[in-house]
Amino acid sequence: MLEIKCPVCGVVGEEGDFHGGGQAHITRPATDNPANISDEAQRDYLFMRHNPKGLHFERWRCDRGCGKWFHAARDTVTNEFKAYYSIRELPPVELMKAATGSWAEYFKDKMVTK
Numbered sequence: 001m002l003e004i005k006c007p008v009c010g011v012v013g014e015e016g017d018f019h020g021g022g023q024a025h026i027t028r029p030a031t032d033n034p035a036n037i038s039d040e041a042q043r044d045y046l047f048m049r050h051n052p053k054g055l056h057f058e059r060w061r062c063d064r065g066c067g068k069w070f071h072a073a074r075d076t077v078t079n080e081f082k083a084y085y086s087i088r089e090l091p092p093v094e095l096m097k098a099a100t101g102s103w104a105e106y107f108k109d110k111m112v113t114k
């Protein structure tokens with residue numbers, strides 16, 4: 001059983017109190033004309049998902065609280081949630097650095113170092 005905490009309203013509940021929305025940080029192909037999207041880009045957007053053993057970034061919806069979508073970083077081996085963050089935010093930098101696969105590519109130019 002997963003224990004999840006909504007970062008928006010703060011409600012804590014079990015997996016059934018939330019709705020899993022799949023992989024986070026999927027970028028829709030940017031164009032004003034769908035005919036300009038390549039078959040490969042459309043396939044990747046719709047079907048290709050990262051399924052790691054370990055750190056996973058996912059979307060959840062708070063069904064029994066505020067109803068908002070949010071992001072979570074979870075270890076798929078231990079089911080431990082590493083962070084909860086807004087649907088408009090990126091994960092903490094240390095988790096972006098630990099990301100693998102397509103997320104590592106996605107996060108590599110988004111990490112701001114000060």
Ligand SMILES: [Zn+2]
Pocket residue numbers: 006007008009010011062065066067068
């Ligand atoms: Zn909530």
